[in-house]
Amino acid sequence: MSFMDLLPRAGPLSEPQQVQLFTAGLQEPLAIDVQLQNPMTLDMAISLARAYERRAQFVQPLRSSRRGILPTPLTTLALPAPVPDPSTSSSSQGGPAGGRQTRRLTPDEMEDRRRQGLCFNCDEKYSRGHNRVCKQLFILEFGYPSDTDDVVEEKPAAAAEADQETAPVISLHAISGVRTGRTMQVPVRWGATVLNALLDSGSSHNFVSEEAARRTGGVFHRRQGMHATVANGEHVPCLGVFHEAAFSIHGEQFQEDLFVLPLAGYDVVLGTQWLASLGPVLWDFGCLTMEFWRSDHKVQWRGLGDPEFDDLFAEPKGLPPARSCDHRIHLQPGAVPVAVRPYRYLATQKDELECQCCDMMARGIIRRSTSAFSSLVLLVKKADDSWRFCVDYRVLNKHTIRDMFPIPVIDELLDELHGAQFFTKLDLRSGYHQVRMCPEDVHKTAFRTMTACMSS
Structure with a gap:
């Protein structure tokens, strides 16, 4: 039986224990060669042993021919023979029936022997020093496939190119x-x-x-x-x-x-x-x-x-054209212009504000303003670590007249979707600038940075 067939009988072993058990059964100097490489897995240890054994087939005959003597027997991957037990050597000479049969005990049998005080490996009473009398040697035989199993048949270059061309x-x-x-x-x-x-x-x-x-x-x-x-x-x-x-x-x-x-x-x-x-x-x-x-x-x-679809996927390069439904900002009677002092920004945020303002001015989205209105500018980080340019109009909203629109009930909206299979969504790119402001209310949208006042 091969080493891999007998390995499960040894019980649950860790990977280093399997490697140690395998190398312990190798003959010298093959075991030393494998141990010097410090294999971490059993497969690596087996591969090293096979490689060193193949090398020995070439090294030893070469050394023997130089010394002028016959080559020594080749090193084989085998375990040392078991040492005969003096107490059983006489009986074992009579035939195979004299050998002791070893089998794994069930948990019930182990409990029964423990209660009777018997040894787990023989039928004698267990006492201190009994292990020197009752010895067992487990032999693990390792057999590995022939070298032809590792040989990969390589196709000629012309054949490989032909296969590639046909597929x-x-x-x-x-x-x-x-x-x-x-x-x-x-x-x-x-x-x-x-x-x-x-x-x-x-x-x-x-x-x-x-x-x-x-x-x-x-x-x-x-x-x-x-x-x-x-x-x-x-x-x-x-x-x-x-x-x-x-x-x-x-x-x-x-x-x-x-x-x-x-x-x-x-x-x-x-x-x-x-x-x-x-x-x-x-x-x-x-x-x-x-x-x-x-x-x-x-x-x-x-x-x-x-x-x-060029007009849909094209990146906006300016403000949309003026339409009949441009946005209006109606202030409450007696409202005064809203002017809020800007925040103090970090150096990195200040540079980002200036960069984005210059970009929007180049595209015609914003312009310099001398309006009495001014709102705050905030930078909000996106999921991709870029900065979103936001204007805080909360103070201005307190002085505006709210528009009233009928808002449908969410349950009614969901009822209308019953039976639908396809859904669409519309996401405006740079939505702040996709709805045009009425020219009379542009000065109310002014915002202030550390260096200038601007409006849409």
Whole structure:
């Protein structure tokens, strides 16, 4: 039986105890070699023992040939033989029946022997010094698999490249045509046809849709039984491949192999096989731009956006246009202008206030003011550790005439949502500046910082 088969019989042992039990059964100098490496796990100790044993097969014959004597027997991974017990040696010579059979006692049997005062390992009375008479040696035999189990068959480079070519991988978003605001798309000119290409680092190869392949009028090589693996594990049949298809992107010429697949939403998908040929690439997904060097010149590309929703996803660069329902601030009769002394800010917050004020002035959101009104400015930290610019209008609100609007009951609103499956929400970016203030009330919105008075 192997060491791993006998190890459970030793009971629950910690990892260091298992290593110590294993190394104690090794012959010298194999045990010393393993102990010097201080293995922390049993698997590491076994691996070291096997490595040193294989080394001994080469070292010892070499030393023996230099000394001119016969090689000594090879060191084997075995445990020392048990020492025969004098009290049982005579009976053991009669045959295998004379050997003592050892088995694990159940808890009931151990309690019964403890009550009778008997030894757990024999049927004699237990007393002080009885362990010197009743001895047991547990032998753990360790057998490990042959060296052929660790040999990993390596395929030739040509075979590995062939397997890679016959099993391209494409991402799920690329094959399903899912579009987001951060997908990098570029125009591809293939002959006289202009195609829409997705730059996808999740796809291993380059692909072209069937419809785009027909539009180009090119001839591709058909392959039977070829398929592409999608990221979710599915397999999509591949009709064939264009070998060294010539196309251009913003005037840059390329030649790549393109696999023909039934794509949805994109004409061409350029994967890592093409991206790797560009070398180092500087990618900015916020602006959808990419930069890289090709030959002796720098290439800069800007991705194609979705023109249908450009006005929705564009970042606001100023105040909205004036409308018929601009916000008004009605003061109570006899109200005097509200002027509140600004807070004392930390140096870091003061710099942040000045930075944000300069940015809003450059975008036309705020302007300098000489109004008699002035409210406080606060900086509130966001979840991403950035600062939110807030104006404290609580004192001004005390002097305003409140507008009255009918507010629906929340239970009635929830009843109206019964049976609905899809819900939408609207979140204004920089909501403070998305609602225009009536020109007659702009001076009432003035706020004061440490350096100037400004208003929307």
